Structures are given as structure tokens and as C-alpha cells.
Amino acid sequence: MEYVAPYGSLDPNAPYVNGNPSTGQMGSIPPAAAFEHPQREILALIAAAALTPAGADLSQLLRAVRKFGGGYFVPAGTANAITITPSPAFQNLTQLVGVPLRIVAGATNTGPATLNVNGLGALAIQRRNGAALTAGDIVIGQIFQVTYNGTIFQLVTQLETFFVTQAFAGAGGQAGFSGSLVVPTGVTRMFIRAWGAGGGGGGAVFNASGGGGGGGGYAENWFPVLPGATLTIQAGTGGAAGGSGLAGGNGTGSFVSAVAGPVTGVFLSAGGGGGGGGAASATTVGAFGTGGTTSGGSFQPAGGAGQAGQVIGSNYYGGFGGASPLAGGGGYPSAQGAIFGSGGGGGTSNTAAPGTGAGGLVTISW
Structure with missing residues (x-):
């Protein structure tokens, strides 16, 4: 996307200015592209995040940005039954596919573990080779990352x-x-x-x-x-x-x-x-x-x-x-x-x- 200057401007980087009726100052006239291009770009990001654009949901851009990275979550639950509650909440498991989730471990796991995101159901966390976790794969205080592949959460940053x-x-x-x-x-x-x-x-x-x-x-x-x-x-x-x-x-x-x-x-x-x-x-x-x-x-x-x-x-x-x-x-x-x-x-x-x-x-x- 490129900057769209006011209509009739010879300078491609010309700023927009307000009009002033009391002095006869004309305000800038925005071309259609000034409105359309940002909307198209935002909608493309929303679509890439597997979301359906909805006029009543003003958190979709945040959801889309979150899907592609950033931040970490402080969990609840237990050492082997971890829960997190991102906000705004994921509405279904489809929205979770491919989303990197970084979590600060609240406890060291003692065996196979599960993760439940926004109450969508406890799903297994597995090693990169598909095996269940063993004791100590997640250590208290460690920032670890998992990604949902449509079936289970894969431990991407395995200890x-x-x-x-x-x-x-x-x-x-x-x-x-x-x-x-x-x-x-x-x-x-x-x-x-x-x-x-x-x-x-x-x-x-x-x-x-x-x-x-x-x-x-x-x-x-x-x-x-x-x-x-x-x-x-x-x-x-x-x-x-x-x-x-x-x-x-x-x-x-x-x-x-x-x-x-x-x-x-x-x-x-x-x-x-x-x-x-x-x-x-x-x-x-x-x-x-x-x-x-x-x-x-x-x-x-x-x-x-x-x-x-x-x-x-x-x-x-x-x-x-x-x-x-x-x-x-x-x-x-x-x-x-x-x-x-x-x-x-x-x-x-x-x-x-x-x-x-x-x-x-x-x-x-x-």
C-alpha cells in the first residue's frame, strides 16, 4: 500500500489540510483510494488470519495481528493441565490453527500435559516428534511456545x-x-x-x-x-x-x-x-x-x-x-x-x- 495524496496535488506526499469556511480556505479532497486502500489492506490481514469480516466485531484486526505473533501469557490451571485466557477470546479451534502461543510456565510438568485455551477444551501438548511430554519438558519460569496444528498443541520451543x-x-x-x-x-x-x-x-x-x-x-x-x-x-x-x-x-x-x-x-x-x-x-x-x-x-x-x-x-x-x-x-x-x-x-x-x-x-x- 502507498500513501494517497489529496486530490489534485502534484506532490505525492502532500499532507491533508482542514478547510476554514470563515477564511474561504478549501479543505483537502480525499480520493476514493484514500478510503478504499486501507480498508482492503486491513481486510486482507483479517482474511489471512482465517476470520470472516463482521461489521459488529471491532476486535478483528487485533485478533489478526495476534495470530502472527507477539507477547506471552501467564497461565492458570495445574502443572499438567494448563489453561490460558487470551482476550479477546478465540471463538473456536479453527481460529487457533497456526497461532504461536508463548506462555510463562507456572509450574514444572510431571508428565503428559494439556492446554485449554479460552475453555475450548483441553488438548494434548506433544513434543516435536509426536511423543507425549515427559517430566521436566516445561520448567517453572520458562517461556515456552506451542502451536495448534488442528489436532494437538506442538511444543515448538522444547526444553x-x-x-x-x-x-x-x-x-x-x-x-x-x-x-x-x-x-x-x-x-x-x-x-x-x-x-x-x-x-x-x-x-x-x-x-x-x-x-x-x-x-x-x-x-x-x-x-x-x-x-x-x-x-x-x-x-x-x-x-x-x-x-x-x-x-x-x-x-x-x-x-x-x-x-x-x-x-x-x-x-x-x-x-x-x-x-x-x-x-x-x-x-x-x-x-x-x-x-x-x-x-x-x-x-x-x-x-x-x-x-x-x-x-x-x-x-x-x-x-x-x-x-x-x-x-x-x-x-x-x-x-x-x-x-x-x-x-x-x-x-x-x-x-x-x-x-x-x-x-x-x-x-x-x-
């Missing part, structure tokens, strides 16, 4: 004895995490990834708009470690939403450190995103929240900046939250950060409060 991933995050939303991990016997190197928490959106008074919070930074690297040493792990807490006319809170950083081993002190850190600016008087907009900075990583992009409060015509809209590197998910105006490390959306006038920043995440693999 091997030489590679384990554990995730450390809060219970969801704005929450952070503080804890530790003892380096297992025989492990001398670990791959560590950290996302800082997102900043909260700025609040606004009447006829004004707050800025979106910034996304947390990201850092990753391999580190030598000492078996038996204790690693200290901190996953950041998302920034609070700003009150009326007040700036949002900054997200806090995520880091891993040790006091013994080849490397001591902080291994790497991913800073939290800045809070979005508040709009304390009418007809003003809040500034964007800055993205979090990082250190210690072999790859360490900063978090995405939030969006300043917006004015469209005479209407004021809160800014979008900044994205989390490699994860995305900045909050819509007035919404919480959508995925770990993303910023909260800014407040819209005094009718829609800003969103909180999402908590950070740390994963450790060996």
Missing part, C-alpha cells in the same frame, strides 16, 4: 537439558519484581536480557492533552558466572499515571548483579521510561516521555519515546505511550502500556485519565 530460560517479572500490569537466582551446578555462562519499565502517561485538565510515557530500555549480553553464586534480579515497576494536569511517574530500571564470580557488580541494566508531561492549563499539551537508557549490553537500544499530547482541529488527544524494544506495545491514549516495558498513554482532557506504564522484565538463559 533441552543444556538450555533453560527463566523469566522474572511482576504479576502483571504495572508491577515489578525483586528476587534472586542461584547459578546451577555446571553452568558457567548465562545469556541475560532486561527490559526497563515504562513511564506513566501525563494527566490533563479540561481542553488539554497529556503526553505519553516513554518505553523502558533494553539490554542483552552473555556473562561468565560462578556455579553456586547468587544473582540479584530486579525487574522495574511501571510509572504511575499522572493526576489532573500532572506529569506521569518515571518507570524504574531492571538489572542483574552478583557479588561473586568472574563478573561482580551490575552485569547490565535497562533504564525505565520517563513519565509523560502533564497539561495543567487549557489549550496546552504535555511533553513526551523519554525512552529509557541502558548499559552493559552487547545490544542495548533505548526505549521508544512517548508521543506528546496532540491537537487535531479543536480537539485534544493524549499522546501514545512509547514502545518497548523488540516487544512494542505502547499504550493508546488513556491506556496502560500494552506489554512489558511499554509506556502508558497520555490523558485526554479531564474526561479520560492517563495510563500507567507497564512493568519491566528480566530473562536469564543457560
Whole structure:
């Protein structure tokens, strides 16, 4: 799809402008393609996701995007009878075919296991060779992935004895995490990834708009470690939403450190995103929240900046939250950060409060 400029424009990238009857200013005339092409493209994505377009269902684009990746789920159920409840819900098993589902294991399985998605029925999880799971194929804290093939869920990222991933995050939303991990016997190197928490959106008074919070930074690297040493792990807490006319809170950083081993002190850190600016008087907009900075990583992009409060015509809209590197998910105006490390959306006038920043995440693999 390409950009469709206003009718009669010689510049293929010409912007659309509003008309002003009081001055005789003509507004832009949109060609038919400006309406048709985006609809066709969206419908093509919906159809590719095996969905039937329905005018009454305004969540189909979200369903289609979700089908092709992104995020992870925190399960319920038991170690061998896992349940997840994605929202919006999958309506039937056909919609699940080919969808990658990433899950943070709540317990280590002790034998064959099943997965039940949105109450559609418990179906077997099998190894890539078609065999039933054995004890320890899924380990508590590990992010594993399954895909439904029309009959069973296949364990795509099967745990091997030489590679384990554990995730450390809060219970969801704005929450952070503080804890530790003892380096297992025989492990001398670990791959560590950290996302800082997102900043909260700025609040606004009447006829004004707050800025979106910034996304947390990201850092990753391999580190030598000492078996038996204790690693200290901190996953950041998302920034609070700003009150009326007040700036949002900054997200806090995520880091891993040790006091013994080849490397001591902080291994790497991913800073939290800045809070979005508040709009304390009418007809003003809040500034964007800055993205979090990082250190210690072999790859360490900063978090995405939030969006300043917006004015469209005479209407004021809160800014979008900044994205989390490699994860995305900045909050819509007035919404919480959508995925770990993303910023909260800014407040819209005094009718829609800003969103909180999402908590950070740390994963450790060996």
C-alpha cells in the first residue's frame, strides 16, 4: 500500500489540510483510494488470519495481528493441565490453527500435559516428534511456545537439558519484581536480557492533552558466572499515571548483579521510561516521555519515546505511550502500556485519565 495524496496535488506526499469556511480556505479532497486502500489492506490481514469480516466485531484486526505473533501469557490451571485466557477470546479451534502461543510456565510438568485455551477444551501438548511430554519438558519460569496444528498443541520451543530460560517479572500490569537466582551446578555462562519499565502517561485538565510515557530500555549480553553464586534480579515497576494536569511517574530500571564470580557488580541494566508531561492549563499539551537508557549490553537500544499530547482541529488527544524494544506495545491514549516495558498513554482532557506504564522484565538463559 502507498500513501494517497489529496486530490489534485502534484506532490505525492502532500499532507491533508482542514478547510476554514470563515477564511474561504478549501479543505483537502480525499480520493476514493484514500478510503478504499486501507480498508482492503486491513481486510486482507483479517482474511489471512482465517476470520470472516463482521461489521459488529471491532476486535478483528487485533485478533489478526495476534495470530502472527507477539507477547506471552501467564497461565492458570495445574502443572499438567494448563489453561490460558487470551482476550479477546478465540471463538473456536479453527481460529487457533497456526497461532504461536508463548506462555510463562507456572509450574514444572510431571508428565503428559494439556492446554485449554479460552475453555475450548483441553488438548494434548506433544513434543516435536509426536511423543507425549515427559517430566521436566516445561520448567517453572520458562517461556515456552506451542502451536495448534488442528489436532494437538506442538511444543515448538522444547526444553533441552543444556538450555533453560527463566523469566522474572511482576504479576502483571504495572508491577515489578525483586528476587534472586542461584547459578546451577555446571553452568558457567548465562545469556541475560532486561527490559526497563515504562513511564506513566501525563494527566490533563479540561481542553488539554497529556503526553505519553516513554518505553523502558533494553539490554542483552552473555556473562561468565560462578556455579553456586547468587544473582540479584530486579525487574522495574511501571510509572504511575499522572493526576489532573500532572506529569506521569518515571518507570524504574531492571538489572542483574552478583557479588561473586568472574563478573561482580551490575552485569547490565535497562533504564525505565520517563513519565509523560502533564497539561495543567487549557489549550496546552504535555511533553513526551523519554525512552529509557541502558548499559552493559552487547545490544542495548533505548526505549521508544512517548508521543506528546496532540491537537487535531479543536480537539485534544493524549499522546501514545512509547514502545518497548523488540516487544512494542505502547499504550493508546488513556491506556496502560500494552506489554512489558511499554509506556502508558497520555490523558485526554479531564474526561479520560492517563495510563500507567507497564512493568519491566528480566530473562536469564543457560
